[in-house]
Amino acid sequence: MTRYHVGIDCTDSATLGMCTTYLGAVLLERLKLKAASHPELIRLNPNIPWKTRGNGAVCLRLEGEEGIREEIFRISEQAVKELSVFEDPQTNPGLVVLEGDVPNAVNGFYHRALHEVLDTQEAVRLASNSNALFRGWKNRRGLIGALAAVGAELTDITNEVVVYRSGEDKGPKVVDEASIIKAALEHPSTFFNVSRDGKVLCIPRSPCPVLFGIRGMDPKDALAMASNIDTEGIERWVLWATNQHTDAHIEETRDIRSIRDHSSIRMVAMVSSPPRYERGSHLFFEVDDDRGDSIRCGAYEPTKGFRKELSELIVGDAIRIFGGVRSADNDNPRVVNLEKVEVLSPARKVEITNPPCPRCGAKMGSMGKGQPLRCKGCRHVDPSLKKLEITVMRSIQKGMMEPPEDAWRHLFKPSSLPEVGTIDQSGPYFGNRL
Numbered sequence: 003m004t005r006y007h008v009g010i011d012c013t014d015s016a017t018l019g020m021c022t023t024y025l026g027a028v029l030l031e032r033l034k035l036k037a038a039s040h041p042e043l044i045r046l047n048p049n050i051p052w053k054t055r056g057n058g059a060v061c062l063r064l065e066g067e068e069g070i071r072e073e074i075f076r077i078s079e080q081a082v083k084e085l086s087v088f089e090d091p092q093t094n095p096g097l098v099v100l101e102g103d104v105p106n107a108v109n110g111f112y113h114r115a116l117h118e119v120l121d122t123q124e125a126v127r128l129a130s131n132s133n134a135l136f137r138g139w140k141n142r143r144g145l146i147g148a149l150a151a152v153g154a155e156l157t158d159i160t161n162e163v164v165v166y167r168s169g170e171d172k173g174p175k176v177v178d179e180a181s182i183i184k185a186a187l188e189h190p191s192t193f194f195n196v197s198r199d200g201k202v203l204c205i206p207r208s209p210c211p212v213l214f215g216i217r218g219m220d221p222k223d224a225l226a227m228a229s230n231i232d233t234e235g236i237e238r239w240v241l242w243a244t245n246q247h248t249d250a251h252i253e254e255t256r257d258i259r260s261i262r263d264h265s266s267i268r269m270v271a272m273v274s275s276p277p278r279y280e281r282g283s284h285l286f287f288e289v290d291d292d293r294g295d296s297i298r299c300g301a302y303e304p305t306k307g308f309r310k311e312l313s314e315l316i317v318g319d320a321i322r323i324f325g326g327v328r329s330a331d332n333d334n335p336r337v338v339n340l341e342k343v344e345v346l347s348p349a350r351k352v353e354i355t356n357p358p359c360p361r362c363g364a365k366m367g368s369m370g371k372g373q374p375l376r377c378k379g380c381r382h383v384d385p386s387l388k389k390l391e392i393t394v395m396r397s398i399q400k401g402m403m404e405p406p407e408d409a410w411r412h413l414f415k416p417s418s419l420p421e422v423g424t425i426d427q428s429g430p431y432f433g434n435r436l
């Protein structure tokens with residue numbers, strides 16, 4: 003048996019509908035081949051400068067007899083032509099079909115696509131050198147995501163069962179939210195489907211064919227949860243293995259000098275300016291590295307209570323920052339948009355206060371710069387008394403500060419991710435009935 007990898011990206015439209023995962027789901031059915039592993043939904047660099055929703059691409063890894071690469075490409079190309087939203091200027095589909103083992107250079111391309119902004123020409127060159135069949139439509143940018151998805155190496159895996167209606171159907175989605183809330187409680191290895199305050203997060207409000215997507219650590223449990231949801235008639239479902247919520251986009255960075263625009267970093271630093279709100283609701287502060295270089299960090303309004311927690315930081319706190327790097331523009335310096343922060347070592351917060359009077363116990367007061375202290379009660383003057391340093395209790399402790407679920411990005415790894423032992427990835431991965 004020979005392995006075939008089919009990567010697809012950039013076929014959908016945020017405003018006009020469709021979803022690249024739906025196209026992958028339709029293609030799974032049309033190709034009629036055995037899967038070598040669960041189909042993969044791959045999230046790439048969340049900081050690329052053009053607007054994306056989740057920067058998702060898909061890869062189907064299939065097994066078939068030798069010599070059917072052209073046939074796979076023909077069927078896939080037909081599906082892309084039929085289902086992509088070509089009229090949206092942002093939609094620039096890409097398709098890659100690769101036979102056999104994935105070359106290391108293509109794996110490397112995936113890892114770079116998580117952290118860097120890559121170039122279409124490089125994707126074209128690499129796909130040609132890797133003996134892949136490929137096609138890019140319009141400006142061909144989708145080839146970047148399609149090739150990166152083929153190169154994906156999922157070490158950390160989470161799962162998402164995505165349930166679809168027909169691509170034609172644009173009316174309101176009829177999915178019973180109460181059944182989602184109930185099912186979420188009954189399937190503890192699932193996560194990010196309902197927020198802690200009871201908001202349903204798994205029904206996309208866009209006109210795409212996704213009715214709902216159930217995220218979970220254990221694929222069987224996620225599937226079981228999906229089957230307990232009261233929904234309008236479904237067309238199909240797919241169990242995607244994903245890099246979502248694994249921090250795959252985060253790179254360890256030693257110092258501020260080595261930070262690259264549009265990457266996502268994890269770095270130990272020291273708070274060097276007090277946090278302050280700007281433009282009303284966004285919080286900013288500076289951090290220094292041990293070379294003494296500084297960078298600005300920001301947490302925005304949608305991160306809600308996260309800003310409040312961060313506002314308790316003081317100069318001298320040792321922290322580990324996690325976030326995406328936004329480049330400087332004419333109006334703003336470069337900023338690390340914080341995704342989460344780990345407090346490593348809170349600084350001692352001291353307050354300087356006047357001592358009590360040794361005679362009457364009332365508070366001593368200042369007589370002016372360079373002058374001794376004088377009691378506010380009995381007027382006793384005592385040149386030997388000095389101001390006291392008092393350690394103030396702080397609300398901040400060592401540990402993680404994270405935004406609420408509504409503000410999580412697709413790759414964000416929450417510290418509360420449910421633990422599951424050895425995950426059995428066997429079992430069904432697509433169908434028409436739950």
Ligand code: ATP
Nearest residue numbers: 012046054055056057058115119120143144146147
């Ligand atoms: P989805 O709706 O599936 O979440 P999206 O609408 O957020 O996706 P895409 O349709 O996937 O975004 O479009 C993202 C575009 O950016 C694609 O053309 C893809 O090839 C390209 N792209 C992805 N990663 C990179 C990268 N690291 N560098 C340059 N281009 C990239």
